[in-house]
Every structure is written in structure tokens, then in C-alpha cells.
Amino acid sequence: MLRIVQVAFVCLVLGTAAVRAADGNPGAAVAHEVIIKKGDTLKRIAARSGVTVADLRKWNKARIGRGGALRAGRKLVIYETTTAPNAADSTPVGSSTPKSGATWDDAVLVRRGDSIGKIAAREGVSVADLQRWNKLSAKSPIHAGKYLVIQRSGPRLPPVSSGRPTAGHLAHGVFLGEGPGYRLRFPKNAYGTDTTIKVLRQCTKRVHDAFQGSAEVLVGDISRPGGGRFPPHEGHQSGRDVDVGYFLANNTQNATMHRVQADQVDYAKTWAYLKCTLQSGRVVRVFMDKKIQTAMAEWLTRKKQADPDQLRRLFGALGSDDALVRHAPKHDTHLHVRFACDAPPTVKTPKGKPPSDDDAAMLAPDGPSNGADACLEEDGDVPFGL
Numbered sequence: 001m002l003r004i005v006q007v008a009f010v011c012l013v014l015g016t017a018a019v020r021a022a023d024g025n026p027g028a029a030v031a032h033e034v035i036i037k038k039g040d041t042l043k044r045i046a047a048r049s050g051v052t053v054a055d056l057r058k059w060n061k062a063r064i065g066r067g068g069a070l071r072a073g074r075k076l077v078i079y080e081t082t083t084a085p086n087a088a089d090s091t092p093v094g095s096s097t098p099k100s101g102a103t104w105d106d107a108v109l110v111r112r113g114d115s116i117g118k119i120a121a122r123e124g125v126s127v128a129d130l131q132r133w134n135k136l137s138a139k140s141p142i143h144a145g146k147y148l149v150i151q152r153s154g155p156r157l158p159p160v161s162s163g164r165p166t167a168g169h170l171a172h173g174v175f176l177g178e179g180p181g182y183r184l185r186f187p188k189n190a191y192g193t194d195t196t197i198k199v200l201r202q203c204t205k206r207v208h209d210a211f212q213g214s215a216e217v218l219v220g221d222i223s224r225p226g227g228g229r230f231p232p233h234e235g236h237q238s239g240r241d242v243d244v245g246y247f248l249a250n251n252t253q254n255a256t257m258h259r260v261q262a263d264q265v266d267y268a269k270t271w272a273y274l275k276c277t278l279q280s281g282r283v284v285r286v287f288m289d290k291k292i293q294t295a296m297a298e299w300l301t302r303k304k305q306a307d308p309d310q311l312r313r314l315f316g317a318l319g320s321d322d323a324l325v326r327h328a329p330k331h332d333t334h335l336h337v338r339f340a341c342d343a344p345p346t347v348k349t350p351k352g353k354p355p356s357d358d359d360a361a362m363l364a365p366d367g368p369s370n371g372a373d374a375c376l377e378e379d380g381d382v383p384f385g386l
């Protein structure tokens, strides 16, 4: 596990040596230097400092390597407007913060052994702010597994899935919200990765568009805002599992996640949804009740929707354990799709040259700020191509 050292915003006011307005900086007279930490990315530094990546690049043309490669221990300069209330304050300030005072709520998971002080230090915020945002007093207990709200300023941080779906977390998860073709059962449990939310929206819309007047599909749990353990689910911990109720025959609106018999399922719609998710190339596992699998395989064969090879890769030969779709208890109430880890951001390297070890470290996905593990697949979970 890569432990990313989270250091409070290192702020050196250069005083008399204040860097004069360089080309492109917004006329600021005071510059801060931030030290690049191991595991830092431009995005992370920008977010921590309340500025944009574009500004960081603009201000540090000579300091940032080609393709944005960073070297731990080196410094980047950040310009602060002279109108800031306190230049020596570690409050993120930024000429580029969208609108004045624009903030967004982030949710962070309370881990075992955490205290308000620890979380504040880890997240680079003050204890007082953390208490205020969460209406906590100095004596309020906090509980592992619950969330605290952190009001962030600056650009919204990208979602990060870490660990496995059955033992993982989600930082800065994307909220599904409302959309065409589905109703959301529990908004508080509808947070996921970029891919998860994007494909889910696309595919529920695809069914909605293809079947005019179709009853809305019921979207059940994805992950809690910061992921983590989510009983009674085994998975759903890292923003990559999505439960949707089966589309029901006779255009029946599925209002709750109730058990359905194989002959109550609308296979045309259910397949349209599942096929759409598979075409994303980002699905690594599907859970369905065995009876419904069998009926769906029969339907696909009868309607010539899948060839024998696809059927085998989807549902497996009798008794085999290498197919995409698996039986799991309680999956006669819903169809469960698990998405792959999002690919780490790519960084261009000079032509032909393989990335150095340092560059490779920069390529790693930006983990949650308390230094969580990489995003991992469960054993045997690999992206499925249709």
C-alpha cells in the first residue's frame, strides 16, 4: 500500500523576495511555494492549493517536466492575490477558484482509530471547520464507518475507487442524481466512479429511448458517498457495483426490489440494458439468479440475439466457473453489474522513451488523500468484450 504523505499546505511567503508578477500571473505580488510530495499529481496539488491545473502549468513552465512529470521534493510556485485576507494563512486561495466562494461538499469516511484532529490533518482542513461543517462539538464522538462532510473549494476532485469492490473505498464519488428512464431508490447510496455513473446513465437512457413509454427501471444501491463497508452487501464498497431491479413483463413498474420469477422478467429490455453496459467494455462481472440466467439464455437463443460462443462466455457451459454472469443469492430481486477500475490518467512521455520509475509513480491513480490502496479487481474479474 502506497502511503501518501499528506502534509499541510506548505506555505512560504517569500517576503522581500516576493516574486514579481511573471507573465501570465494575475498581477499578484506574493508567491507561495509548495513542495511536491511523493505521489503528488498536478491535480492533487491544484486542488490542495485552490487553483487550477492550468494555472499551475502557466506559473511553473520551467518547473514542470514535459507531460506534467513531477519530482518529489521540488517546489512549485503559486500566486496569491494581494487581496487575500491573510497572506500567511494556509487557507487555499486562488485567483482561479471558480466564482468567489464556490465550494462543493465532499464526504470522507471515518476510519477506525480516527479522531477529528487526525481527519482534519489528513484532509488539510482545520478542526474548527470540520466541526462546523458537521455540527460537532469538541466532545462529539465520531464513529468509524460514518462520514464527515468537508467543504472543498476549487475544482471538484475526480472520483477515486480504491481497494476491491468487497473491501474498498470511494473518494469524491459522483452522485447519480435523477435522469430519464430510471428512478433512484436511495439517493444517499448512489455514488460511483465516473465510468459507473456514465455507463449507468447511458444505458438506462438507451432503454428509455428504445422502448417508448417504458416503466422506469429501479436503481438500487451503488455505493455510499465514501464507499466502504455497506451491509448487507458484500460488494458495493468502491463505487463500481450497480443494482437495478429487473425490467418487468407487461411494462409493470418495479417499485421495490422484490423477488421475481423468471417469467416475470422483460428480457428484451433487460438485455438491452445489459448489452449496453457490456458494450462499454468496462464490465467485469454480472450477478443474476440462476433461474433468470437460464431463461435469459433461452430468450437470447430464440430471438437470435447472441451466438453460442457469446452465450458460453456470458453464462458458461454447465458447471463451468469462467463466465461473466454468476449466480449469487438474492439476485432474483435485481441485476447486478460490476464495472472495472477506471484507468489511471495517461501522461505522455517523450517519444519512444518508456516512463521512468518516477514517471510511473505519477501515472498511478490519484488515491484518496489519506493514502489508500490502488483500485483492484476481484480475482477473475476482467473486462468483458461483447
Ligand SMILES: [Zn+2]
Residues within 6 Å of the ligand: 243, 287, 331, 334, 335, 336
Ligand atoms: Zn447485487
